[in-house]
Amino acid sequence: MFLDEAGGVHTFNSTITGSIEVRDGRLYALHSNKIVELNRSGDIVNSISIPSEATYYINFTALPNGGFALLDNRNDRMYFIDDSGNYITTVNIKSTRDNHLQNVHGVVVGNRLILSEDGDKNLLAVDLSDYSFTLFRDFTGLGGNTWLNAIAYYDGVYYITLP
Secondary structure, eight states: OEEOTTSOEEOOSSOOOSOEEEETTEEEEEETTEEEEEOTTSOEEEEEEOOTTOOOOSEEEEOTTSOEEEEETTTTEEEEEOTTOOEEEEEESSSSOOSOOOOOEEEEETTEEEEEOOSSSEEEEEETTTOOEEEEEEOGGGOTTOOOOOEEEETTEEEEOOO
């Protein structure tokens, strides 16, 4: 569903149940193993097939210069594809799969994809030029059974939700 500027509530004309992203005034969503572009009425106007290299993903991030990062919390990986759905590369979130699930959300700031999280309360930064990644912030001091959730960035500040 979506809200218009006058406060009206509308439903998409297509069944959209996954993540949604906006890039360059275009709305993208995960739908039936594809990334679809929707118009303002929620009609699918374009679809991008996901390559077979991306074996599993629960979320995605639209990248500013084209393409997408598909986020996999089961195998601890990020799959990068171009705007046509061609596979570019895979980046491992962890050196070895840890067999537990975590929320994975991404936001692009500058030329980096900031990923929340790796399963150990860490934010990772992926350089979109060469797909190298580094630890961006360590939140292991939060303790307890909490984890990091969605991430957003606005005007120099990162916003991270907790469950």
